[in-house]
Amino acid sequence: MRVSNAYIRPAIEVSAGNIVWYALGVSGGEKPYHHGNLRETLLETAFRLVDSRGADAISMRALAREAGVSSAAPFRHFADKRVLLDAVAEKAAGELERKLDEASTDCSDALTQFRAMTVAYVRFAAEHPELFDLIHSTESVSGHFLAEVNDERRLKLIALIIEGQNADLIPDADPELIALTSEALTHGLARMIVDGHPRVRNLSTEDARKLALAATHLLQTGIGLS
Amino acid sequence: MRVSNAYIRPAIEVSAGNIVWYALGVSGGEKPYHHGNLRETLLETAFRLVDSRGADAISMRALAREAGVSSAAPFRHFADKRVLLDAVAEKAAGELERKLDEASTDCSDALTQFRAMTVAYVRFAAEHPELFDLIHSTESVSGHFLAEVNDERRLKLIALIIEGQNADLIPDADPELIALTSEALTHGLARMIVDGHPRVRNLSTEDARKLALAATHLLQTGIGLS
DNA sequence: TCCGAATGTAAGCGGCGCCAACATTCCGTC
């Protein structure tokens, strides 16, 4: 059997991605033909890179280099760049969803829960603006997942609102509208932070929390103007 | 003087951009060495293209082709692509500002004005989502202009709020916070539409108007939950 | 054991942003 020298790793230029093979105990420093975990490696690298430097900063070729693999290999796992970014967006959306769930457990009443979720949402946006941006600039493939998740959360919110209305805590307006308005305020706060609105740029996590609480409080009491 | 045939326009492949020279009455169908209005042409083409297909859809080379000019020519007018997009963003922000001003004239009181501006803001987002997106994803160069414009509008809003508080129409909370909350709701509605939130995707102009009015009304009266 | 499916590789196409060197034209100054 002929062994093409193309498969012999160069002595110099050992890319960071190859180190993993030492760590995994592959002997002889010979890189195996198959990576073994390329899809997950690409996804995680892309996730980290988007989080730290934005979706525009990633390229399929750079990801391949980072994984120590040829520039065509990633296309075996992601049809094109958009599909990869969709996967990253889905992963990020899952992360956001997890934090929202986490925040809404152990909440005694609807108000507490709504506020906790708003704080968590705004906080995620402040801490991971690039991921937040990617989530909302993505439709197509992961659209299914995102839409489902969104829908579930919205239904939960509407249930809370109706519950509040039955207890005469919430005025008798259309629950859908109330939910939409609440969501708009939450999303707006998050977006203002991500978009770099002058007043809320570079907010600390604690300040973001305070702002979210103050704003939701105002929404509850109303700002008059009538 | 030698006339390089490189400057003779090919008989075939007359790009759309050259038509302007006929329209301007340049005789002989000979394209002059200098375009004469390249900066504005590039800017307007880029503006239209961003509006219709998004910032990612434009390339310096394509703009040059469209203008009937070599691919290096645009760099005489815009240091790099980012600078061009900044200029487009500034133009778009000016347009948005114009519409907000237009909406806020002839408003008798603070409430009417606030609602009119919210409607105009949301409407702009619904009708020009890509421009809206570009405006808010842009910092650097035109940041000055955008920040100034934003600041001016915010100061106006705060003045209105204080005025309302003096007339006992608005509760006695921090005017800055009230302004920020109002802005967040407005920006959130606009962003939900642009970001393709399931419930408000592809909203008609009229529906966007209704939603903006209903949501701002809810913010005034408050949604209870207390 | 064998064969197809999965997953890797090299090579290359066309497009991109941007730069350097050079050409032409415009315009203020004498």
Added chain:
DNA sequence: GACGGAATGTTGGCGCCGCTTACATTCGGA
């Protein structure tokens, strides 16, 4: 008007990109 520098074009090219094709290797089930 002549002229020289500034402004604004041109060609050609570098390195990177997304993506495709043809081929190589390995895996895993029949």
